[in-house]
Amino acid sequence: MLPTDKNARLFVKSYFTHSITEAIEQARVEMGPDALLLNTRPAPPEGAHQGEYEVVFGLRPGAEDGGARAETAAVDPVQDLRKQMEQIREMVSRIGAGPVTASRPHSVADALLNAGIAPRLAAEIDLAVQQRLRNRSAIQTGRIKSIGDWDPATVLQETESEIASRFTVLPETGRIVALVGPPGSGKTTALIKLAVTQGLAARRRVHLISTDHYRIAAAAQLETYAEILGAPFTLAETTTALAHAIESAPAEALVLIDTPGYTAVSLEESGGDLTGFLRSRQDIDTHLVLTATTRLADLRRVVDLFQSCLPAKLLFTHLDETDSTAAIFSEAARTEKPLSFFSTGQVVPEDLEPASKARVTQSLVLELPQPCEAVA
Secondary structure, rough: OOEEEOOOOOOOEEEEOOOOHHHHHHHHHHOOOOOOOEEEOOHHHHHHOOOOEEEEEEEEOHHOOOOOOOOOOOHHHHHHHHHHHHHHHHHHHHHHHHOOOOOOOOHHHHHOOOOOHHHHHHHHHHHHHHHHHHHHHHHHHOOOOOOHHOOOOHHHHHHHHHOOOOEEEOOOOOOOOEEOOOOOOHHHHHHHHHHHHHHHOOOOOOOEEEEOOOHHHHHHHHHHHHHHHHHOEOEEEEEHHHHHHHHHHHOOOEEEEEOOOOOOHHHHOOOHHHHHHHOOOEEEEEEEHHHHHHOOOHHHHHHHHHHHHOEEEEEEEHHHOOOOOHHHHHHHHOOOOOEEEEEEEOOOOOOOOEEHHHHHHHOOOOHHHHOOHHOO
8 A cells, every 4th residue: 555645644445346345344344444445436447357346445653553543623624535435335234134124214325225226336326425525525615515404405405416327318210210019018108199190290391111020910000190190101021021111211301110028038030021121221210119117137138138139228107107217217327328208197198208217316316305394
């Protein structure tokens, strides 16, 4: 360990790990219980092969020998950092002990756990929020304040900002759009809503194509909607027919392609031609349609399954059936794919809205103390 330039009393060491909690445990073993968490950040390129994160800890000479030091009357940033380290240890122990109770959470991690975020991601966001607050306090007051010293409104603001920084939204479509996803995810209804909101409402011509020749009712439903909208409709039973239908559409038309609902088995058995076609067409904007009520573990499996289609965006349906956006946020953050649209009901076309960060973040921070409570 080497002394820092700013404070010769403090020695620092960087740990490159795949999780921040792992780094905390390593520092506790190697540097002792007085190790201070100084900084966390994504690992730089030259250290990325050792782990995803660089976590920096500090230790004052003599601390590892258990030597007592006199407390100074002045505010000591190192003491504040030690206090934060203890808070982090408590947080990690709570995460490892099992589900949190229904009582009001005492940390950002508790709130996110209650909202449905996985423990590892909740811990990472908690540490990032603390770093944001440390940076803010250093700029504003020249000293480090612990998270408990901040008012609820500030903690809420920094938490929302940190969550929002971890995913993107892109509520738009290309000229040629394909919707893929599992059975029952709401692809056909979402496609009709897009035809109205992104096509007819913008005074664009629309051409509807269905590749779902396995279920007659599915193609018939889309054809009926096409008649109502006054839009051309094509049933393409092969990828050759699909390519021809796309090329036959007017150059300025919005082309919307509905696909069968595939399970893991049916995608492997009969979906190979379609997935290969979508991968080969850079001009097709493929949206993976997912249900917001799906359990996180199942949602991950579905998203990974449809990677063979190379979806560019995630479109979530059934938001009217759940109050939680934890699964939406988790998959958007994990895959780094932007969210495009949210379907909030069965009414066409009203129940479709552009994806927004506010819709996702606000439900995730409801467990945190709200600003109005601080005033009371």
